[in-house]
Amino acid sequence: xxxxxxxxxxxxxxxxxxxxxxxxxxxxxxxxxxxxxxxxxxxxxxxxxxxxxxxxxxxxxxxxxxxxxxxxxxxxxxxxxxxxxxxxxxxxxxxxxxxxxxxxxxxxxxxxxxxxxxxxxxxxxxxxxxxxxxxxxxxxxxxxxxxxxxxxxxxxxxxxxxxxxxxxxxxxxxxxxxxxxxxxxxxxxxxxxxxxxxxxxxxxxxxxxxxxxxxxxxxxxxxxxxxxxxxxxxxxxxxxxxxxxxxxxxxxxxxxxxxxxxxxxxxxxxxxxxxxxxxxxxxxxxxxxxxxxxxxxxxxxxxxxxxxxxxxxxxxxxxxxxxxxx
Numbered sequence: 001x002x003x004x005x006x007x008x009x010x011x012x013x014x015x016x017x018x019x020x021x022x023x024x025x026x027x028x029x030x031x032x033x034x035x036x037x038x039x040x041x042x043x044x045x046x047x048x049x050x051x052x053x054x055x056x057x058x059x060x061x062x063x064x065x066x067x068x069x070x071x072x073x074x075x076x077x078x079x080x081x082x083x084x085x086x087x088x089x090x091x092x093x094x095x096x097x098x099x100x101x102x103x104x105x106x107x108x109x110x111x112x113x114x115x116x117x118x119x120x121x122x123x124x125x126x127x128x129x130x131x132x133x134x135x136x137x138x139x140x141x142x143x144x145x146x147x148x149x150x151x152x153x154x155x156x157x158x159x160x161x162x163x164x165x166x167x168x169x170x171x172x173x174x175x176x177x178x179x180x181x182x183x184x185x186x187x188x189x190x191x192x193x194x195x196x197x198x199x200x201x202x203x204x205x206x207x208x209x210x211x212x213x214x215x216x217x218x219x220x221x222x223x224x225x226x227x228x229x230x231x232x233x234x235x236x237x238x239x240x241x242x243x244x245x246x247x248x249x250x251x252x253x254x255x256x257x258x259x260x261x262x263x264x265x266x267x268x269x270x271x272x273x274x275x276x277x278x279x280x281x282x283x284x285x286x287x288x289x290x291x292x293x294x295x296x297x298x299x300x301x302x303x304x305x306x307x308x309x310x311x312x313x314x315x316x317x318x319x320x321x322x323x324x325x326x
Contacts, residue, residue: 009177015211016218018165019315023152026143026297028319032060034142035091037309040302041084041134043096045123051082051098053129054109054122061116062089067097069117073107074099082128085137085305088171090322094120098129136286136304143297143317150292156316157290164315165218166283168207169308179204187268202272205265206239213237214281216258223281227251235281240266241274283307 029035043053052074058066067081074080080100087093112119173180183205185191186198193201214237217223226235229249238245238255247255259266285301292298297317303309313319 009173009180013170013173013177015165015167015215015314017315018218018223019156019159022314022316022318023156024143024146024148024150024297024316025318025320026146028143028313028317028321029088029090030142030144030322032090032092034144035088035309036140037087037091037093037095038138039084039087039093039095039134040136040138041096043098043123043129044125044127046126047124049124049126050102051100051125051128052106052109052122053125054097054099054112055094055120056097056112057092057094057118057120058087059092059116060089063087063095066117069112070097070099073109073112074101075104075107076100080128082130084129084134085131087137096129096134098125098127100128132305134305136302137309138287138302139300139309141299141309141313142293143299143313143319145295146292146297146317148317153297153316160285160312160315161288163224163282163284164312165214165223166280166307167211167214167311167314169310171308171310172207173204174200180208183208183265183268187265198272202269202274205269206241206274209240209259209262209265210237210279212262213255213258216254217281227254229253232278232280236278237281239274239277239279240269241276242270243276245276246278283311285312 045053054070056066063083063086067083068078071078071081076099082098084096087095109119109122179200182193182197183201186193186201187205214223217237224235227250229247229251230236231246231248238247238259240259245252245255283303285303288301290297290299299316301312310319
């Protein structure tokens, strides 16, 4: 990636805020324990089955790496390991994995334990766990060394339960927007890459188009509203793919105008075989709460699968991400 493209994507990913603008600055993910995620999930446990479900706590490790450790311990292929969702590396996260053993003997799962992984429980089940099947994730997040107007921040925090823009988080787009730059090359230059890299680029491109539409709705102040031509029961935006965009009327016109400069990306996504879908524009956190702890702000909330805690956090604070330095 060139320096100019890195600069472009880093600036372009600064989406407009909706609740009046962040009034504090805080250090984010200063320690892994500052970002705690617990998966809200209950796998289909059975007395027997060809799959083993394992609930683990991981620290400073990404989901793919843990899945690889499980595959090696069980002597199976990577595709035989399932999980509900990708979880942050720079965090303490609790989540479920599944391992398809078929008729293979069950290994000593305690050998999984290390400074990065702790096995909490395991049981048998009938099928592989798949992404997005869980009910959501519970977060406890500490923003350290807060600088700024606390009184104004409390007024802003009071608005959060009514919803924040449901942006895809910056992590979806790769470091310095690298997944987007790859998407541009695939869509416009027809380069060839590994299947896994292409999948990341497809996801990033789709998310980029959605965020573009949502950002324009935020600028116009109508991101919560049902516009004429809305095809869903709530305010929504496009996840691009094959098929006609179901949005019509005023909403269809707005989305068409926003996405028009990215037509080559749309054509590429359709060619990749993705189907046209919709995503809500508003993200509603559940059981939202906060407290001041000295110079720190601690927030607790739950979010549905496929959404991003950073979409909420960026409405509250300018984040100085310590994880970016590692």
